[in-house]
């Protein structure tokens with residue numbers, strides 16, 4: 655082998671070695687720096703998302719624990735009260751608390767052969783499930799009613815707007831949803847509701863003029879006689895809506911989507927007008943799962959119409975304004 659050839663093959667080997675070391679360094683950099691960084695970014699995003707969900711779930715739980723009486727329990731009691739009224743109306747007993755003619759007609763067991771009007775209502779949103787509820791409504795071309803609470807931040811603002819833009823009715827529930835605060839006195843109730851009304855108006859441009867009392871108008875938590883709050887609403891031009899069908903999603907989380915479906919489908923049988931109580935909240939995934947099944951079952955019937963609450967909707971009241 656000539657010296658020249660030997661030199662060039664040495665150079666080749668050196669060049670290859672350098673290339674090899676370069677590749678090793680690049681591989682090292684990738685494994686030591688870039689991969690972990692990418693992983694960190696992915697994990698960070700996921701962690702943030704989970705943290706948000708946890709915060710929302712905790713808020714829901716805290717609300718449950720802190721409030722004087724749990725919405726759920728109160729709403730169930732109120733529902734029982736509403737049911738008693740239905741029974742009384744069915745028995746032909748004059749029920750002084752059901753003033754509106756339509757309401758009597760609606761809650762009476764003597765159901766007309768005509769169309770059944772079903773109003774699906776969702777309390778406590780917006781939540782992590784609002785988008786899914788809205789997607790389902792859109793897919794089935796159904797309009798519903800949301801009784802919202804006060805939530806801030808871009809994501810919640812987007813959800814209030816989506817509710818309105820997609821043609822659903824936006825009603826008021828409570829800004830704070832803290833029973834102990836809102837039912838302390840008339841002023842605190844009024845302040846809370848007005849705050850929610852302007853919150854909704856600022857974000858959506860809509861002035862909500864219907865509401866649902868937390869726990870219903872027959873709740874036993876309020877320190878103010880409910881009649882006073884009802885009088886205030888009437889003076890303010892705000893209608894309130896209770897419910898005469900409970901989906902059962904109010905009581906804890908120990909129920910299945912199938913039970914919710916059964917509760918609703920059985921509940922509507924005895925009414926011409928059914929206002930169905932459901933929840934849009936972080937711990938109510940079963941409600942979201944039940945919703946398409948409920949809508950499909952209702953839409954399969956000729957005698958059923960699903961509608962959003964409007965001013966023409968029969969008032970379903972657990973406690974009504976006294977005759978003057």
Ligand code: ZN
Pocket residue numbers: 725777778827831868869
């Ligand atoms: Zn509520």
